[in-house]
Amino acid sequence: MTTSINGSLLRRDFMALGGVTAAAMAMPVLAQPRTLRIGSTFDDSGAEKANGNGNFRGASAYFNAINKTGGIGGAKVELVMADDQFKPDIAKKNALAFQGDPSILAMLNPLGTRQTAAIMETVQDMAIVGPNTGTAGLHKSSPPNVFWIRASYDAEVEKLIRTAVTLGMTKIGIVYPKDPLGASVLAGFQKAMADVKLEPVILATTPGTASTEVEPAAQAIAKVQPQMVVMVLGGIAPLFLKALRAAGGTSTIYGLSISASPANITAMGDSGRGLGFAMVVPSPFATKNELVRRYQLDMAASGWSDYSTPTLEGYANARVLAEGLRRAGAKVTRASLITALDSITGFNLGGMTISFGNGNRNGGNFVDVGVLGAGGRLVS
Structure with a gap:
């Protein structure tokens, strides 16, 4: 499930603001299952649109798959996207909007060195998972709420x-x-x-x-x-x-x-x-890896066949965040999610392994070299 914080009022918000019928008022109020909302700011209209949109699509494919099977602890995961046009000031503005919305539990896949730096300075009370930048200085100096999955x-x-x-x-x-x-x-x-x-x-x-x-x-x-x-x-x-x-x-x-x-x-x-x-992820065509096999199945289930390293990276990042959400339990909060992510060690995605813990926030070290072959396939 995906929504956008840019644009017109969301349909569900319109319904909530509208009047209710007498029949509806007479019906018993049923508890609604909680939605786990995750914010994602990235370039969706500028020079790095392909990387940002790829990360988002890969993450969406994974969350679509788990939502179809009941979500996480019965709660559906919703990705809320915001276009920052690859501009640090807009990325910061988007991050502030997410931070000010108590329903947003974490941020996923921020894109760009300057953008990630601006977000890290702005948001320190909720997890920032899988920044798409390998700038070593940011990896070394980031605060404890930032969880790196890609290598530097x-x-x-x-x-x-x-x-x-x-x-x-x-x-x-x-x-x-x-x-x-x-x-x-x-x-x-x-x-x-x-x-x-x-x-x-x-x-x-x-x-x-x-x-x-x-x-x-x-x-x-x-x-x-x-x-x-x-x-x-x-x-x-x-x-x-x-x-x-x-x-x-x-x-x-x-x-x-x-x-x-x-x-x-x-x-x-x-x-x-x-x-x-x-x-920084296996080749998206290397089906010898369990991660890639599951990724291809979930991408296809969402109607996408454009396999790529950006979509696979977004997919892997979503799996790590989902593991944190599972460990945090039914009453997950921003703080408990950070604690849960910190407990992840030796988490094998089926081709790459993620380990945080004891203050370590650089969870991944996978690096390979691929060659661009026939049909635009990047293979190693």
């Missing part, structure tokens, strides 16, 4: 570099946005390169995460021709790839997980085939 970008970059070195590549560069996300990933990149005793051959930048001004970076990289480039770009990744190839750049590209949205993969077309990407 530092872990992604380290995996990409070690994979490249194993394949014999030593001339390695990076393209990153000149903003907090880029600064954090650059620091992790430099450490990972030092660990394998290599010096970057080029450090290229774009003006910011959502900036489409990619040509200068593409031309600088094409001039140097590194063997491999770590691509720290989200929604503008296809534009950069097109600009790089147009400039004569032939480097192998390894992108962060945020580069591998369905929209990006479609936009890259044949030029994306063979590109490598870090993955």
Whole structure:
């Protein structure tokens, strides 16, 4: 079940405000089952729409499935979404609205480094589960109500570099946005390169995460021709790839997980085939994993067949939150849900394991490298 805090009055609210008939007044009042309401603010209309909407759809698929079987302890789960347009100030406003609504128990899948930082500063009395950013600084400094499920970008970059070195590549560069996300990933990149005793051959930048001004970076990289480039770009990744190839750049590209949205993969077309990407969940096509098998079944039951890493990540995050809701019991509150999530250790999703507890809020460490193959399938 999903609703939106943006837009017109919800139908159920209209019904509640309207008059009641005499017949209705004469009927006995029956206790209504409690609804477990979860807030989710993310980009649903801007440059990162594909990632945000993907997370939301995956979470919706899981909650739709459990609602069909009675919900959690007899209570249905309702996702309440709000579009922040990938703007930190709007994300903060949405978070304040959720915080001010006592029926909202937690927040799920906030998207973006600056957006997550704004939300973390704003909301500290309810759980924030599964932020979609791997910025290491946020992972290390977040308050105790934030529960991380995806691995950090530092872990992604380290995996990409070690994979490249194993394949014999030593001339390695990076393209990153000149903003907090880029600064954090650059620091992790430099450490990972030092660990394998290599010096970057080029450090290229774009003006910011959502900036489409990619040509200068593409031309600088094409001039140097590194063997491999770590691509720290989200929604503008296809534009950069097109600009790089147009400039004569032939480097192998390894992108962060945020580069591998369905929209990006479609936009890259044949030029994306063979590109490598870090993955913080298993391949959504790897049915050897129980997590993926259940995800595909629940997505199909909701009428969706667009399997992708963003939808699988949202699905996995929803499963972790649901486990916390189950452990919190029938009288779950914001505080008891935080305590319940903290009790999760060794929780095997069927392909990745989540462990919190004793103040640890970085519950996941899964990182793999996938290659974009035929039909836009990202496989490892």
